[in-house]
Amino acid sequence: MAGGISIANIEKAFGATRVLSGVSLDVREGEFLSLVGPSGCGKSTLLRIIAGLERQDAGNIAIAGKPMDHLLPRERNVAMVFQNYALYPHMTAGENIATPLVMSRLSLFERLPLLGHLSPRRNAIAAGVAKDVRRVAQQLHIEALLDRRPGQLSGGQRQRVALARAMVREPAAFLMDEPLSNLDAKLRVHMRDELSELHRRLGATFVYVTHDQVEAMTMSNRVALMDGGEVLQLGTPTELYARPRSLKVAEFIGSPTINTLPVTCDAGGGVHLAGMRLPIDMPLGLRVTKLALRPEAIKLSAGRSAPGQIRLSGRLRRIEHHGAERIGHLTLEIPEASSIQFRLQAEEVGGLEEGQAVDVRFHPKDVHLFDAAGMRVEAEPHRQAHREYA
Numbered sequence: 300m301a302g303g304i305s306i307a308n309i310e311k312a313f314g315a316t317r318v319l320s321g322v323s324l325d326v327r328e329g330e331f332l333s334l335v336g337p338s339g340c341g342k343s344t345l346l347r348i349i350a351g352l353e354r355q356d357a358g359n360i361a362i363a364g365k366p367m368d369h370l371l372p373r374e375r376n377v378a379m380v381f382q383n384y385a386l387y388p389h390m391t392a393g394e395n396i397a398t399p400l401v402m403s404r405l406s407l408f409e410r411l412p413l414l415g416h417l418s419p420r421r422n423a424i425a426a427g428v429a430k431d432v433r434r435v436a437q438q439l440h441i442e443a444l445l446d447r448r449p450g451q452l453s454g455g456q457r458q459r460v461a462l463a464r465a466m467v468r469e470p471a472a473f474l475m476d477e478p479l480s481n482l483d484a485k486l487r488v489h490m491r492d493e494l495s496e497l498h499r500r501l502g503a504t505f506v507y508v509t510h511d512q513v514e515a516m517t518m519s520n521r522v523a524l525m526d527g528g529e530v531l532q533l534g535t536p537t538e539l540y541a542r543p544r545s546l547k548v549a550e551f552i553g554s555p556t557i558n559t560l561p562v563t564c565d566a567g568g569g570v571h572l573a574g575m576r577l578p579i580d581m582p583l584g585l586r587v588t589k590l591a592l593r594p595e596a597i598k599l600s601a602g603r604s605a606p607g608q609i610r611l612s613g614r615l616r617r618i619e620h621h622g623a624e625r626i627g628h629l630t631l632e633i634p635e636a637s638s639i640q641f642r643l644q645a646e647e648v649g650g651l652e653e654g655q656a657v658d659v660r661f662h663p664k665d666v667h668l669f670d671a672a673g674m675r676v677e678a679e680p681h682r683q684a685h686r687e688y689a
């Protein structure tokens with residue numbers, strides 16, 4: 300796997316706490332892959348193991364086909380970017396960016412402030428370092444900031460300096476641990492755009508840790524969703540959103556959160572919701588217990604539903620205005636009285652009042668079904684038309 304990262308059966312425990320339970324994952328050369336998951340799921344630990352900052356108990360890491368397990372962090376040709384930037388406060392931005400090059404190109408003697416100048420090659424190397432620092436500073440539009448110390452920079456500028464320091468060595472891969480989480484919301488959205496653009500320009504492999512699924516979904520080629528030290532699903536953002544492998548994945552990805560409703564199955568594979576037979580059939584022998592629906596799959600229903608659609612009644616509890624979108628909260632009139640959220644169109648909101656009785660409808664093809672273990676089950680094409688929905 301030239302340029303990619305192979306992660307094979309990685310296990311890690313801190314004392315009695317098992318943090319990674321046999322994680323395997325291939326990061327392709329040049330891809331932007333996010334490790335996303337709830338706090339404590341082990342994503343930072345996995346990144347630190349790739350970087351060599353933490354030692355795994357079992358399993359192997361290879362970068363560009365080369366085993367890394369016995370190499371020090373600096374021998375791995377990867378650059379880490381952290382949430383707290385990790386800049387040296389007493390150095391200027393330029394000196395911070397130059398540090399990795401100074402460390403790799405100058406000997407210990409050549410780095411000495413006075414004696415180092417006695418080395419005949421020192422000046423030529425220093426000029427080369429300065430040129431490389433200017434090149435990355437230009438790419439990140441921070442040339443004007445090179446003489447400032449970190450304390451004189453904004454959060455976004457500091458993050459760019461940290462990125463420049465990572466880029467200057469031209470590493471095989473960038474490993475980023477929540478690099479945007481110290482920035483305010485507006486700057487975070489802007490930096491997301493910049494990071495995606497940087498990734499396109501550099502064509503390097505990016506592994507990006509975040510607990511923010513929106514960040515992961517908007518920037519990544521692929522997302523690995525982790526929970527409890529395992530990868531629950533690896534796929535493109537669209538795959539995770541449209542075909543979640545488990546209820547946990549379905550519930551983690553997407554905002555507002557996917558709606559879930561309890562269902563039962565009869566002996567013939569028919570699916571029932573609150574006593575209603577739905578136009579959905581399961582392969583014989585498979586039973587589902589949960590039905591899940593994305594908020595955008597649910598529509599306000601005025602008049603008769605289109606054939607084949609499922610209709611539910613409820614009371615509109617609240618309308619939430621999010622600027623460009625409006626979310627309706629509906630308490631359903633079913634015995635397991637569940638609350639669901641759905642997207643309302645601008646023109647629909649005018650005629651609605653909180654507390655009002657409304658009907659909603661959805662299409663069976665938009666339904667996700669899960670068994671008692673929370674795993675996805677595919678329905679069969681519907682076997683017979685049911686009068687109540689036809």
Ligand SMILES: Nc1ncnc2c1ncn2[C@@H]1O[C@H](COP(=O)(O)OP(=O)(O)OP(=O)(O)O)[C@@H](O)[C@H]1O
Pocket residue numbers: 313316318336337338339340341342343344345510
């Ligand atoms: N050096 C350590 N010593 C002991 N326990 C640790 C150490 N580093 C991490 N842990 C524990 O390992 C688990 C996973 O931590 P990790 O930082 O990898 O999670 P994470 O998914 O990145 O979470 P977050 O998003 O909160 O950073 C946590 O329970 C954490 O407390």
